[in-house]
Amino acid sequence: xxxxxxxxxxxxxxxxxxxxxxxxxxxxxxxxxxxxxxxxxxxxxxxxxxxxxxxxxxxxxxxxxxxxxxxxxxxxxxxxxxxxxxxxxxxxxxxxxxxxxxxxxxxxxxxxxxxxxxxxxxxxxxxxxxxxxxxxxxxxxxxxxxxxxxxxxxxxxxxxxxxxxxxxxxxxxxxxxxxxxxxxxxxxxxxxxxxxxxxxxxxxxxxxxxxxxxxxxxxxxxxxxxxxxxxxxxxxxxxxxxxxxxxxxxxxxxxxxxxxxxxxxxxxxxxxxxxxxxxxxxxxxxxxxxxxxxxxxxxxxxxxxxxxxxxxxxxxxxxxxxxxxxxxxxxxxxxxxxxxxxxxxxxxxxxxxxxxxxxxxxxxxxxxxxxxxxxxxxxxxxxxxxxxxxxxxxxxxxxxxxxxxxxxxxxxxxxxxxxxxxxxxxxxxxxxxxxxxxxxxxxxxxxxxxxxxxxxxxxxxxxxxxxxxxxxxxxxxxxxxxxxxxxxxxxxxxxxxxxxxxxxxxxxxxxxxxxxxxx
Ligand SMILES: [Zn+2]
Numbered sequence: 252x253x254x255x256x257x258x259x260x261x262x263x264x265x266x267x268x269x270x271x272x273x274x275x276x277x278x279x280x281x282x283x284x285x286x287x288x289x290x291x292x293x294x295x296x297x298x299x300x301x302x303x304x305x306x307x308x309x310x311x312x313x314x315x316x317x318x319x320x321x322x323x324x325x326x327x328x329x330x331x332x333x334x335x336x337x338x339x340x341x342x343x344x345x346x347x348x349x350x351x352x353x354x355x356x357x358x359x360x361x362x363x364x365x366x367x368x369x370x371x372x373x374x375x376x377x378x379x380x381x382x383x384x385x386x387x388x389x390x391x392x393x394x395x396x397x398x399x400x401x402x403x404x405x406x407x408x409x410x411x412x413x414x415x416x417x418x419x420x421x422x423x424x425x426x427x428x429x430x431x432x433x434x435x436x437x438x439x440x441x442x443x444x445x446x447x448x449x450x451x452x453x454x455x456x457x458x459x460x461x462x463x464x465x466x467x468x469x470x471x472x473x474x475x476x477x478x479x480x481x482x483x484x485x486x487x488x489x490x491x492x493x494x495x496x497x498x499x500x501x502x503x504x505x506x507x508x509x510x511x512x513x514x515x516x517x518x519x520x521x522x523x524x525x526x527x528x529x530x531x532x533x534x535x536x537x538x539x540x541x542x543x544x545x546x547x548x549x550x551x552x553x554x555x556x557x558x559x560x561x562x563x564x565x566x567x568x569x570x571x572x573x574x575x576x577x578x579x580x581x582x583x584x585x586x587x588x589x590x591x592x593x594x595x596x597x598x599x600x601x602x603x604x605x606x607x608x609x610x611x612x613x614x615x616x617x618x619x620x621x622x623x624x625x626x627x628x629x630x631x632x633x634x635x636x637x638x639x640x641x642x643x644x645x646x647x648x649x650x651x652x653x654x655x656x657x658x659x660x661x662x663x664x665x666x667x668x669x670x671x672x673x674x675x676x677x678x679x680x681x682x683x684x685x686x687x688x689x690x691x692x693x694x695x696x697x698x699x700x701x702x703x704x705x706x707x708x709x710x711x712x713x714x715x716x717x718x719x720x721x722x723x724x725x726x727x728x729x730x731x732x733x734x735x736x737x738x739x740x741x742x743x744x745x746x747x748x749x750x751x752x753x754x755x756x757x758x759x760x761x762x763x764x765x766x767x768x769x770x
Pocket of ligand 1: 282285286287298299300301302303304413
């Protein structure tokens with residue numbers, strides 16, 4: 252049974268129903284139907300040719316890599332892959348579309364009927380159903396300003412024209428804004444793991460449009476509870492939202508639009524089926540065109556391309572070579588390294604982070620006292636990575652992938668050695684942060700930092716006993732407190748001892764000696 256989030260608004264019950272269309276730019280070197288390069292930030296109209304600018308007499312040639320990436324995605328998204336699919340022309344006139352049609356897929360897409368499993372806040376799992384996935388080419392870009400200067404004419408850049416895209420369409424099966432953002436981040440992570448796209452919303456390689464309606468219908472509430480797909484005819488009038496360029500924009504646009512629908516229903520006003528644009532500055536959605544003004548795309552099969560035939564053997568070959576998906580990696584981390592669900596989730600949230608963790612653990616495993624088990628190694632590496640390492644990345648506003656590309660000073664070998672020093676008792680946990688700081692600044696190996704600064708932990712019990720006697724003699728009042736039953740007073744004694752050794756005393760041993768001497 253699905254737990255559904257009915258919204259109470261002015262004493263009425265509402266359920267938002269959302270379906271998403273996600274456009275993903277496929278990670279190919281060249282365009283969909285010609286050999287022009289796909290490059291971001293290139294000089295305008297540099298990567299163009301007669302094919303992608305629609306000159307007479309040219310013929311499109313399908314990019315095999317784009318098809319391979321679509322198949323890889325279809326496998327990862329649990330879709331049914333169709334061995335035969337058809338390219339179609341979608342006809343419309345717009346200055347950024349030099350052919351006056353876009354080559355897409357219409358009636359027979361490359362894949363259908365998939366799902367993505369998402370984890371909701373209450374830890375429940377939910378399947379988000381994928382209706383279809385198809386291949387198409389991107390349009391160009393219009394420029395209406397240069398820098399801050401608004402133009403009274405427009406410029407066109409065809410570099411993006413013909414770039415391979417994959418469109419992934421869900422069923423109307425998302426019922427809250429949280430479900431939408433969870434689906435999008437799960438989808439993005441999967442596609443990044445399998446190397447299909449960098450899925451960067453800022454660069455426009457991951458774009459999302461949303462179909463929104465709001466239901467007051469009990470029949471729909473029941474269907475949703477039973478986890479059934481809602482027939483389109485039962486849904487309220489939908490609006491299509493476009494121009495959402497970040498997760499924040501998607502969230503705000505949906506919240507605004509859902510409330511607008513609910514208000515209209517309460518006021519008895521008709522909701523118009525239309526396309527609306529999110530205006531980020533004004534923080535509202537605005538009508539772009541109504542159903543009456545909608546394009547009639549006059550789709551027909553693309554006469555210049557044969558049907559796309561995908562051999563079973565090719566699908567099998569791609570399946571065998573596909574990267575481990577985030578949810579599988581998480582399960583493995585929990586099983587093999589005995590990590591908690593929470594830790595495993597943090598680590599697999601980015602493939603580079605997960606790989607960094609695992610490389611560190613495996614390197615350390617080869618080179619550490621064999622009495623220390625894998626679980627302890629993994630737990631400590633995970634702690635250092637998620638607190639010290641990620642903490643500093645966040646402070647510098649960097650992702651792990653950017654760090655790996657830009658930072659040549661620190662590698663997983665540093666983290667492995669630091670964890671080894673801690674686990675073998677060479678350094679105390681008190682000094683870990685300080686050593687990490689120095690390592691982060693200089694790129695020096697932790698062992699050389701420890702040796703250079705004399706930070707080796709004092710674990711010699713004779714030496715510590717002398718120290719403990721000294722602290723006891725200097726603090727008669729606190730000793731008295733402890734002896735009269737104030738257990739926590741020992742903390743302040745340990746603190747003084749630590750201060751005297753500049754954090755180098757072995758805290759575990761120190762505590763034992765204090766307890767022994769004071770009992
Ligand atoms: Zn071209």
